[in-house]
Amino acid sequence: MTDTRQKQGKSLFIRTYGCQMNVYDSERMAGLLKPLGYSLADAPDGADLVILNTCHIREKAAEKVYSELGRLKKLKADKARQGEAMKIAVAGCVAQAEGPEITARAGYVDMVVGPQAYHRLPELLARAARDDGDILETDFAVDEKFDRLAEREAEGPTAFLTIQEGCDKFCTFCVVPYTRGAEVSRNVDAIVAEARALAAQGVREITLLGQNVNAWASPPPAGEAGDAWGLGELCRHLAKIDGIERIRFTTSHPRDMDDGLIAALGEEEKLMPYLHLPVQAGSDRVLKSMNRGHTAEHYIGLIEKIRSARPDIAISGDFIVGFPGETASDFEETLALVEAVDYSSAYSFKYSRRPGTPGAAMPKQVAEPEKDERLARLQALLERQRQSFNEAQIGKTLPVLFEKTGRHEGQMVGRSPYLQSVHVSASQSMLGSIAPVKIEGITPNALAGVLVKDNEAAA
Numbered sequence: 475m476t477d478t479r480q481k482q483g484k485s486l487f488i489r490t491y492g493c494q495m496n497v498y499d500s501e502r503m504a505g506l507l508k509p510l511g512y513s514l515a516d517a518p519d520g521a522d523l524v525i526l527n528t529c530h531i532r533e534k535a536a537e538k539v540y541s542e543l544g545r546l547k548k549l550k551a552d553k554a555r556q557g558e559a560m561k562i563a564v565a566g567c568v569a570q571a572e573g574p575e576i577t578a579r580a581g582y583v584d585m586v587v588g589p590q591a592y593h594r595l596p597e598l599l600a601r602a603a604r605d606d607g608d609i610l611e612t613d614f615a616v617d618e619k620f621d622r623l624a625e626r627e628a629e630g631p632t633a634f635l636t637i638q639e640g641c642d643k644f645c646t647f648c649v650v651p652y653t654r655g656a657e658v659s660r661n662v663d664a665i666v667a668e669a670r671a672l673a674a675q676g677v678r679e680i681t682l683l684g685q686n687v688n689a690w691a692s693p694p695p696a697g698e699a700g701d702a703w704g705l706g707e708l709c710r711h712l713a714k715i716d717g718i719e720r721i722r723f724t725t726s727h728p729r730d731m732d733d734g735l736i737a738a739l740g741e742e743e744k745l746m747p748y749l750h751l752p753v754q755a756g757s758d759r760v761l762k763s764m765n766r767g768h769t770a771e772h773y774i775g776l777i778e779k780i781r782s783a784r785p786d787i788a789i790s791g792d793f794i795v796g797f798p799g800e801t802a803s804d805f806e807e808t809l810a811l812v813e814a815v816d817y818s819s820a821y822s823f824k825y826s827r828r829p830g831t832p833g834a835a836m837p838k839q840v841a842e843p844e845k846d847e848r849l850a851r852l853q854a855l856l857e858r859q860r861q862s863f864n865e866a867q868i869g870k871t872l873p874v875l876f877e878k879t880g881r882h883e884g885q886m887v888g889r890s891p892y893l894q895s896v897h898v899s900a901s902q903s904m905l906g907s908i909a910p911v912k913i914e915g916i917t918p919n920a921l922a923g924v925l926v927k928d929n930e931a932a933a
C-alpha cells in the first residue's frame with residue numbers, strides 16, 4: 475500500500491486530443507488520480523504530472539504529440555532545476571500504437587499507457603516514483619478497466635458514458651481496430667449503475683459512447699430472462715431512470731443500424747433526434763475498397779427508413795476524400811450522396827495514410843493538391859447544408875438544456891435536441907434545466923433565442 479497522504483496537493487494537467495472517447499477517458503483519469511491528491515491544473519507549467527491523451531487517427535494528430543512533448547521536455551527541465559519532478563505520461567491511441575517509439579524518441583517520458591490500461595495509472599505512478607526506467611503499459615484489459623472505473627463524479631448536466639469499445643470492422647483506412655482492440659460491450663447492469671449515479675448528481679443528458687456504439691450487445695439485466703439486448707433496448711431502459719431526460723449515442727455504423735434501434739429512435743422521446751452515421755464516401759467502388767460492407771444505396775435507404783421513423787431527425791456524418799484509387803467521378807458520387815441525404819452537420823477529412831493499415835499499401839494514392847481541392851468542395855457543400863439546417867430553426871420553439879454560462883453577462887449556453895449550441899439571456903439558476911426557447915437568429919456556430927414563458931409555451 476502506498477501512503478496517499480504523502481501525495482496530497484499535487485497538480486495534474488491533462489491535454490486531450492481526438493474523439494469524445496478520449497474526453498471521457500481523460501475525465502476518468504482525473505477521477506482516478508484525485509484520491510491520490512492530484513487536482514487539475516489549467517496549464518502544464520509546473521505541474522507534477524502531465525498526461526497527453528493522444529489520438530492516432532490521422533498523421534497530423536499523431537505528430538502533434540511529439541511537438542507537445544518537445545515543449546514539455548523544457549518544462550520538465552525547468553522544474554528539475556527547482557529540485558522538483560514533473561512526471562510525463564503519454565496515454566491514448568498513440569501510446570498504444572507507438573509505445574516503444576515514444577520512449578526511444580522522447581526518453582524523458584516516464585509512462586506510456588494505452589487506452590485499455592489507464593486504470594492502472596495509480597500503480598504506474600508509484601512505480602515511476604520508485605525507479606527511472608521506462609514504463610510501458612499497453613495490454614488490452616477492457617473488462618478490468620470498466621470494473622475499476624465504476625465510480626465517478628459528474629461535472630455538469632451532461633455526461634459521456636462509455637458503453638462499448640473497440641472495433642471489428644477493419645475499414646482499410648482506420649487504425650482503431652489496432653489501437654482500441656476488438657469490440658467489447660460493457661454489461662448492462664454496470665451501465666445502468668453509472669447512469670443512475672450520474673442522474674443522482676444532476677446529470678440530465680447522457681451520451682453513450684462507443685467506436686461502434688450500435689454494435690453494443692449484452693445479456694439482459696441480472697434476473698431478467700430473454701435474448702441479448704441491443705442498443706435500442708438499452709436506450710429504452712435508461713430512459714426510465716428518473717432525472718435522465720435526454721439520451722444520445724455516438725458513433726454508429728450503418729451495418730449495425732438495426733430495426734430495434736430505429737424503432738426506439740421513433741418511439742422513445744428521450745432519445746434525441748440526432749444521429750451521427752458516418753458513410754465516408756459515396757462511390758460503391760470506394761466503399762468496397764474501404765471495406766465498409768455496404769453500398770451508397772443501402773445507406774441512403776437506411777436514412778429514409780430512419781427519417782420515416784423519426785421525421786425531424788438531424789443526420790450527421792464523417793467523410794474521407796482522396797482514399798487510394800478515388801477518381802474524380804467517384805468523388806462526384808460523394809457529393810451526390812451528400813445532396814441526397816442533406817446533413818445537419820458533418821466532419822470531413824483528407825485521407826491520411828496510416829502505417830499498418832491496408833489502405834497505406836494500396837496503389838493509386840491520391841495527390842495532396844487533389845485531396846485539398848476535393849475537401850474544399852465537399853466542405854463548402856456540407857457547410858451550406860449546415861447553415862440551412864440552422865436557419866430552418868428560426869421561428870421554432872425548441873427545448874434547450876442549459877449547460878453553462880455564456881461569455882457575455884447574463885447569457886447562458888444550452889443545447890437544442892439537434893446538438894446545436896443555443897445562446898439565451900437567462901439566469902444562472904437555469905443551469906441543468908430544460909426550457910422552451912424561441913429561436914430568433916443564428917450566428918456562424920450557434921443559434922440565438924429567447925426563453926418562452928410557461929404560459930406562452932402552453933398557448
Ligand code: 5AD
Nearest residue numbers: 647648752792793823824825826828
Ligand atoms: N484518414 C482520414 N480520416 C480518417 N478517419 C479515420 N481514419 C482516417 C484516415 N486514415 C476518419 C473517419 C472516421 C473519423 C473518426 O475519422 O471519417 O469516421
Ligand code: SF4
Nearest residue numbers: 641643644645648650
Ligand atoms: Fe475505424 Fe471503420 Fe471501425 Fe469506425 S468502423 S472505428 S472507421 S475501422
